[in-house]
Structure formats: structure tokens, C-alpha cells
Amino acid sequence: MYRITQQIDFCYGHRLLNYAGKCRNLHGHNGRVQISLEAAELDNRGMLIDFTDIKKSIATWIDSELDHRMILHEDDPALSMLLELNEPVYVISYNPTAENIARLIYEFANSEKLPVREVTLWETPKSSATYGEWSSPSH
Numbered sequence: 001m002y003r004i005t006q007q008i009d010f011c012y013g014h015r016l017l018n019y020a021g022k023c024r025n026l027h028g029h030n031g032r033v034q035i036s037l038e039a040a041e042l043d044n045r046g047m048l049i050d051f052t053d054i055k056k057s058i059a060t061w062i063d064s065e066l067d068h069r070m071i072l073h074e075d076d077p078a079l080s081m082l083l084e085l086n087e088p089v090y091v092i093s094y095n096p097t098a099e100n101i102a103r104l105i106y107e108f109a110n111s112e113k114l115p116v117r118e119v120t121l122w123e124t125p126k127s128s129a130t131y132g133e134w135s136s137p138s139h
């Protein structure tokens with residue numbers, strides 16, 4: 001099997017609902033995403049997927065949909081005010097944790113028919129969450 005990984009940096013704001021710590025307050029992160037793709041075969045150029053094509057697809061989507069936006073739960077009471085002020089938001093139906101944002105990006109990559117294996121979101125330099133659909137329980 002071959003595996004390639006691409007890193008994409010973006011900034012986002014969020015806050016966690018039903019959470020007692022400081023992350024219940026609106027705050028921002030310099031997030032780092034690592035997207036890993038896997039395949040058994042290479043194309044006639046010796047590539048799994050051209051890194052440029054990953055950038056064109058996933059980095060473009062992250063840039064337009066998530067970068068410099070507040071990623072908020074649809075039930076977040078701050079949402080209506082931010083929308084009224086025309087602030088950029090990305091609304092989801094679940095808590096915007098690192099785990100869920102990793103899954104969101106994984107699902108986008110999957111919808112683009114990329115052979116994505118896992119997505120890791122580094123929310124801070126020390127904390128990351130990974131989402132993948134591993135077939136083997138030993139992963």
C-alpha cells in the first residue's frame with residue numbers, strides 16, 4: 001500500500017456547547033489538518049494522487065468554507081447575532097470539537113472520491129484528533 005499525506009493550515013473560531021471548561025467561550029485556533037490518502041496502485045506518473053490536485057480540492061474547500069470562520073453548532077445562541085452582523089460562520093448540527101471537525105473534513109474528502117484514509121486536526125500544537133474509517137480493529 002502507498003500512503004501520502006498533505007498538510008493544510010487554516011484559522012477558525014468556535015466554542016463548545018455542554019462543556020464546563022474555558023472552551024465554552026468563543027475563541028480561535030490556528031488549526032493544522034493532515035490528510036492521509038492510501039491506495040494499492042500508483043498511476044502512470046508514479047503518483048497515488050497529485051499533491052496539486054489535493055490542494056485544488058480540499059485546500060480550496062477549507063479556504064472557502066472554514067478558514068477565518070466561526071464553526072458553530074446550529075443551537076449556539078451566538079449564531080443569530082453573528083449572522084445578523086454578517087460575520088462568516090460554518091454551521092453544523094453537532095459540537096465543533098476537533099474530533100467532529102476532523103470528521104467533517106474527512107467526509108468532504110470522501111465526497112470528492114479521494115481515497116482518504118484518515119484526517120487529523122491539530123487544534124493546538126499539543127492536541128489533535130483523528131477520524132478515519134479503519135477496517136482493521138488492530139489499527
Ligand SMILES: Nc1nc2c(c(=O)[nH]1)N=C([C@H](O)[C@H](O)COP(=O)(O)OP(=O)(O)OP(=O)(O)O)CN2
Nearest residue numbers: 015016021022023096097098099100123124127129
Ligand atoms: N477531546 C477534545 N477535548 C477538547 C477539545 C476537543 O475538541 N476535543 N477542545 C477543547 C478546546 O476547544 C480547546 O482546544 C482548548 O484546549 P486546551 O488543550 O485547553 O488548549 P490550550 O492551548 O488553551 O491549552 P493550555 O495548555 O491551557 O495552554 C478542549 N478539550
